[in-house]
Amino acid sequence: MVVSLNVCCYSSPRPFLLCKVAAEDATFIKRAAQLADKSAGFTSPHPNFGCIIATPSGKIAGEGFLYAQGTKPAELLAVEVAGESSRGSTAYLNMEPGDCHGDHTAVSALVQAGVSRVVIGIRHPLSHLQGNAVRALRSQGLQVDVLQEDLKSKIFEEARKACLLVNAPLIHRAASRVPFSLLKYAMTLDGKIAASSGHAAWISSRESRNRVFELRGRSDAIIVGGNTLRRDNPRLTARHGGGHMPVRIVMTQTLDLPEEANLWDISDVPTIVVTQRGARRSFQKLLASKGVEVVEFDILNPREVMEYFHDRGYLCILWECGGTLAASAISAGVIHKVFAFVAPKIIGGKNAPSPVGELGMVEMSQALDFIDVCYEQVGPDMLISGFLQPIPDLTPIIPSGDETFAIDPSISPYESSIIFFYKTWDPYGAFSNFSPHPIQMPDSNGGYLMWASVEHYYQANKFIGVNDPAAKDCIEKIKSAKSPEEAARMGRSMQRQRPDLVRSDWEDVKIDIMYKALRCKFSIYPHLNSMLLSTAGSILVEASPHDRFWGGGREGEGLNYLGRLLMKLRSEFLGESSTSSESPCLAL
Ligand SMILES: NC(=O)C1=CN([C@@H]2O[C@H](COP(=O)(O)OP(=O)(O)OC[C@H]3O[C@@H](n4cnc5c(N)ncnc54)[C@H](OP(=O)(O)O)[C@@H]3O)[C@@H](O)[C@H]2O)C=CC1
Numbered sequence: 366m367v368v369s370l371n372v373c374c375y376s377s378p379r380p381f382l383l384c385k386v387a388a389e390d391a392t393f394i395k396r397a398a399q400l401a402d403k404s405a406g407f408t409s410p411h412p413n414f415g416c417i418i419a420t421p422s423g424k425i426a427g428e429g430f431l432y433a434q435g436t437k438p439a440e441l442l443a444v445e446v447a448g449e450s451s452r453g454s455t456a457y458l459n460m461e462p463g464d465c466h467g468d469h470t471a472v473s474a475l476v477q478a479g480v481s482r483v484v485i486g487i488r489h490p491l492s493h494l495q496g497n498a499v500r501a502l503r504s505q506g507l508q509v510d511v512l513q514e515d516l517k518s519k520i521f522e523e524a525r526k527a528c529l530l531v532n533a534p535l536i537h538r539a540a541s542r543v544p545f546s547l548l549k550y551a552m553t554l555d556g557k558i559a560a561s562s563g564h565a566a567w568i569s570s571r572e573s574r575n576r577v578f579e580l581r582g583r584s585d586a587i588i589v590g591g592n593t594l595r596r597d598n599p600r601l602t603a604r605h606g607g608g609h610m611p612v613r614i615v616m617t618q619t620l621d622l623p624e625e626a627n628l629w630d631i632s633d634v635p636t637i638v639v640t641q642r643g644a645r646r647s648f649q650k651l652l653a654s655k656g657v658e659v660v661e662f663d664i665l666n667p668r669e670v671m672e673y674f675h676d677r678g679y680l681c682i683l684w685e686c687g688g689t690l691a692a693s694a695i696s697a698g699v700i701h702k703v704f705a706f707v708a709p710k711i712i713g714g715k716n717a718p719s720p721v722g723e724l725g726m727v728e729m730s731q732a733l734d735f736i737d738v739c740y741e742q743v744g745p746d747m748l749i750s751g752f753l754q755p756i757p758d759l760t761p762i763i764p765s766g767d768e769t770f771a772i773d774p775s776i777s778p779y780e781s782s783i784i785f786f787y788k789t790w791d792p793y794g795a796f797s798n799f800s801p802h803p804i805q806m807p808d809s810n811g812g813y814l815m816w817a818s819v820e821h822y823y824q825a826n827k828f829i830g831v832n833d834p835a836a837k838d839c840i841e842k843i844k845s846a847k848s849p850e851e852a853a854r855m856g857r858s859m860q861r862q863r864p865d866l867v868r869s870d871w872e873d874v875k876i877d878i879m880y881k882a883l884r885c886k887f888s889i890y891p892h893l894n895s896m897l898l899s900t901a902g903s904i905l906v907e908a909s910p911h912d913r914f915w916g917g918g919r920e921g922e923g924l925n926y927l928g929r930l931l932m933k934l935r936s937e938f939l940g941e942s943s944t945s946s947e948s949p950c951l952a953l
């Protein structure tokens with residue numbers, strides 16, 4: 366049996382029509398995300414919102430996007446354009462609105478305009494706002510469909526991705542507690558960001574540099590290191606005529622900077638210098654007299670600096686430094702995305718600087734891989750961009766509507782209490798895979814084998830079916846591990862050291878294997894079964910700060926698959942009520 370947590374909700378006798386509706390929903394959500402992107406830079410630190418109003422015949426009647434923070438919501442703008450056509454229409458929103466109280470909010474605009482259905486790309490990523498607008502709209506009688514919760518099908522994956530991308534800075538910021546950081550550089554085809562002399566004007570073309578102005582316009586601040594300031598005397602302004610001007614930040618330990626510099630001219634945009642506590646106090650005074658703000662740090666490193674700017678409300682930072690500071694920022698884990706402009710030029714030079722300095726890596730296997738890589742030609746240059754860190758999923762611990770409603774149709778996933786479990790001595794610690802409850806599972810010979818815990822069984826299954834004596838040996842060792850911790854340690858380290866011994870379908874089957882083991886555990890121990898059923902109505906979260914797949918993660922960024930499986934089991938047990946079910950294991 367394959368456990369699927371993703372059920373297509375368009376399962377009806379008229380699949381063709383429903384597919385058409387789904388395709389339309391996906392197209393309009395993508396359009397809403399495109400619209401939302403128009404305001405990037407202006408709305409910071411608020412999300413980018415776009416809204417489409419579509420008539421029942423599938424025609425766009427109105428569109429709107431949030432122009433800047435404090436201006437009319439996208440939804441209000443869209444229904445104003447649509448006018449009477451809003452009645453009975455469907456509204457498409459890239460993101461759940463954050464405001465739902467008052468007369469001029471997204472929610473009241475949609476309700477008053479008579480919209481009957483709302484399709485939402487992603488939930489609001491901030492936990493205190495998440496679910497509020499969905500609930501408010503539903504309580505007013507509107508049908509609300511959230512992608513991949515209420516509308517589940519492959520067709521929505523791309524649309525949801527577009528929604529995640531358009532607010533990636535906010536989502537990253539919410540998850541990592543630092544602003545979203547983008548490292549941008551221009552390099553020659555031989556990987557240099559300047560000549561050996563340090564001269565760098567210009568590597569990339571005019572078209573590419575115009576593109577950089579746009580990137581600056583989408584950012585709250587541009588940051589460079591002391592050396593780039595000394596060498597280039599940059600202005601770091603957005604000169605594309607877009608309106609929004611980012612703050613300039615200089616990071617310098619020595620504060621050994623020139624008395625005259627373009628960045629000290631703050632008539633158009635402020636400059637902030639961040640430095641080591643106590644550095645060149647007289648120079649600090651000089652900067653202050655020019656109106657440049659100086660902020661001292663006890664420890665000047667990219668993480669501390671980014672945490673500071675997070676607390677000042679910054680959403681998105683563009684790093685335009687050289688390789689020294691870039692390496693330091695990457696090592697500190699604060700860079701989320703990279704934009705590399707590659708110019709078809711060769712400058713050579715043994716000592717010519719490169720975009721990223723020392724990272725301490727010695728083998729290619731340590732290289733950082735990019736996610737969602739894009740290639741684009743800009744003038745004569747090639748722009749390669751990609752994420753260094755995946756966009757976190759901030760809503761994973763919430764079970765699907767199906768799961769929750771199966772338990773108690775009156776509760777909303779966003780109103781339910783959450784039961785956390787992790788260590789076996791916690792009140793609900795018996796839910797952990799490490800709890801000392803042996804299970805008896807079918808083996809390949811048609812018999813049954815006893816496993817000391819769910820964890821033993823799960824870890825050993827990584828190597829089952831692999832035709833190698835080392836894999837068989839590994840299974841035996843895990844099976845006789847003295848504790849679940851030891852079984853986990855063995856399974857994980859063997860998986861890392863000998864990936865060739867792991868069954869090729871492991872990623873596809875691991876949820877199913879865990880499900881079967883849990884089903885056995887909660888079938889054969891009546892007190893565990895009662896404990897599970899007693900949690901009906903609550904969300905179960907494995908509070909593992911390290912495990913982002915089975916657990917909820919440190920900040921709720923984990924996928925919580927263990928919690929989800931337990932909730933699925935709970936709803937199945939409740940559904941089965943008195944009728945006994947066939948279990949994949951023997952009663953002990
Ligand atoms: N082509 C391109 O896209 C770009 C090219 N360049 C070129 O790169 C060269 C400069 O490169 P580079 O020297 O690497 O310049 P950086 O911009 O990386 O500046 C390095 C300086 O940053 C400061 N700093 C503060 N804190 C830290 C920290 N924790 N870790 C590292 N540095 C810190 C120090 O300043 P201090 O010494 O003041 O204490 C350090 O000397 C120039 O030739 C410039 O033209 C620069 C940017 C982009």
Ligand SMILES: Nc1c(N[C@@H]2O[C@H](COP(=O)(O)O)[C@@H](O)[C@H]2O)[nH]c(=O)[nH]c1=O
Binds near residue numbers: 550600
């Ligand atoms: N050399 C180089 C870049 N260099 C970056 O741009 C800064 C100069 O910005 P400004 O003074 O505002 O024009 C400089 O200090 C460095 O950060 N950028 C690019 O897109 N392409 C290039 O070839």
